[in-house]
Amino acid sequence: MANQQVVAADQAPVAARPADEQINLKKRIRPFEVLIQGFLFFSGAVSIITSIAIVVVLGKEALLFFSTPTWHELRDQNNSLVSLATDIETDATTLKIPAGTEVKIPLNGKIRLDNEMMRVTAFEGDTITVERGLEDSPQVAHKAGAIIEEEGDKVSVVEFLTGTKWQPHVGEFGVLALVSATLTISLIAMAVALPLGVGAAVYLSEYASESVRNKLKPILEVLAGVPTVVYGYFALTFVTPILQGLLGKETLGIYNMLSAGLVMGIMILPTVASMSEDALRAVPRALREAAFGLGSTKLETSTRIVLPAGISGIVAAFILGISRAVGETMIVAIAAGARPYFTFNPFEAAETMTGHIVRISTGDLSYGTIDYDSLFAIGLTLFLMTLVLNIVSRQVATWLREEYD
């Protein structure tokens, strides 16, 4: 009806035109349509642009991290700190260190006093000759007792990716200490979420009657709406004491990865269950009927026919669950402990990548320090991990997909 009207309206002016004038076949510009299209495009673009911007920022700061030298305190033969022996004035170029201190200072190397950087031009006995106020650092007077720092090496990517100690204040930047906890907790979470989630999905899709399913599914999805901070305190104040009672306080400290992992499993359970259930429901009804027709029991139909048919959706749910577990912050910040520690023992306290970022950035972190930049390096690693998981999940889903219709 509507189409006909439009055609009729268009025909009227054409008929009125003189015969020799050509008909304008160009698309008419409809401003409102353009506006709508622009807005829809913008909506889609926002998320893409934001993602790109985040990657750029992460990459830029992470690059700074790998290109900034570390600073560490100068130490003498007894491994004690070396400090200034006498006060120095704003324009003095020689420093005294305590007599009898044996210390290695590279010529032309950089040292730092408070925030002022200096270049060592000569070093003899207990006197260091320096060039002051390098790189626009404030050239000020320093008091005796100020601790001297020297410039160390940059953190290499290999060191970052293979080191097993994360102690920024001591110059140890091995991200594996954080990755190990992230992986351990995520694996525990998946060990909980996968069997329970798939079990729930099979029940809802194959066994439950329509009316039960319609009631149960929304309730299950409510779990997904519980704020993660609530889960965090649930882990710390409810699950951990129970686990301590079962395993003994000697085995399990108050902060441990086990409790955080279990509760995280509960948290992602609805996601896994709901997505798997959708995948199972999408399996054509004809397959089930054929199985029943051949004399299969309900169990046989579910496990031999429906599950294999829906496996690509279940794998996708599994990978999405892992992505959520890897990125989850609040539960681990509250319940998993507050020290980076390379271990896969779930009874230990260890900090995940997200937990570490949160703890460090809530304290005093000056812009431009290596600690600050290190957060972006962790963030980038985390981003890459979830990106890889997502790509793998898409690949696996495509690979396992079975077409029936």
Next chain:
Amino acid sequence: MQRTRNLLFAVVALTLVVALVAAPGHSTKTAKAQEPGTLLEVAAAAGNFTILLAAVDAAGLTDTLNGEGPYTLFAPSDEVFAALPEATVAALLSDTALLTEILTYHVVPGTVMAADVMGMDGQSATTVEGESINISIKEDKVVLDGNAEVVTPDVVASNGVIHVIDGILVPLVDVDPLLTEGDIVTAGSSTVFPLSTVMAQRFEEGGYTGTITVDSVGTGAGFERFCVNGETDISNASRPIKQEEADSCAALATPRTPVEFRVGTDALAVTVNPALECVSDLTIEQLAQVYSAVVTNWNEINPDCGDVPIALFSPGTDSGTFDYFVEAIFAKDETPLLAANPQLSEDDNVLVQGVEGNPGGIGYFGYAYYTANASALKILNINGVTPDFETAESGEYPLSRPLFIYSASEILAEKAQVADFINFYLTNVDDEIGAVGYFPASNASISVAKLNLYIALYAAMQ
């Protein structure tokens, strides 16, 4: 002990007054026999008022105080002045008018004996300077302006009477929070945080209508906001400001000159899990061994403990508590502590829960967090000393430290509400600090803080 002595003084003074009134003839004879000199002569003879006398001389008040009077002089002894930082003394002596104001605030016209004052709780006495001193009676002791206690009353002179006090009186005007407006932004030490929160609350209950924010971010972060970003008015600190922080303050677009106010004393509480009955005392050396993971099992400290691995908990590296611990235990070298990989958190509650939940847990934090969780934790003696009010104040407990709030003279000059709040804070902090869980600063320290505030405000008015 002191209480008894003060009571004794009061009784003696009372007897004297009664004797004076009852038998004037007799008392004249006694007075003649002693022949006390003028106020200043009596003070000079006592020997421990040299700085006060020098100040009186510098302010040109010698003749006045040697004159007819009669005057009542509240005299801080040399020990009180010795607590003054050099900068404060220099500022005082460089300005005669300022010095005169401060000194005349210590003088009340007429002869007021201790016994007369005993009945004046909650009242005030107008000084020669013009402002009045608030009088309160606490445990039979006369306390002036909240922070100066009369330690030796009724030293009689020919032209008046001297009462020796343990603080300096500062002619700050009483603050009425009702009349204070404008916002105040504070941030800093998590240790000072509970105290500042209580003071802010009390200020608001007094009728203050502006907004006061108190953020708990750690001393270092507090100074960063104060000196690098210049966004806070008051910085809470559990250690004195560092030179480089003061340098940053001076390098701001509108430079800031930090002014320090001591508000109390904290003792670091070293606590273990209550189940750990075998340990009740650690030496500083043992504490260093434990926190550098040289010792990793409690049976290495005491064989009776059995096999209990040590679980270390420590405040985060940005907290003043961490800085202080590293300074006191590891001679400023944080590496051994951090290499031991303790669980670090800026949130003291995380530490309390950690120690409570691990059988071998050990943690340290401000005393307030211990008192708030005393039932869940066991506090250790350090070098055989139990932390309490006496040992913290005397410094006998090795892990006690001062608590400060900082502002800047420029802020005090510009924002009246900040000066009002600090004034209010210093005047009332002793009423609240015990309940928060810390130990009050000595009267001398509080009077130094008040003096700093007064000098800053005085300079702003010029």
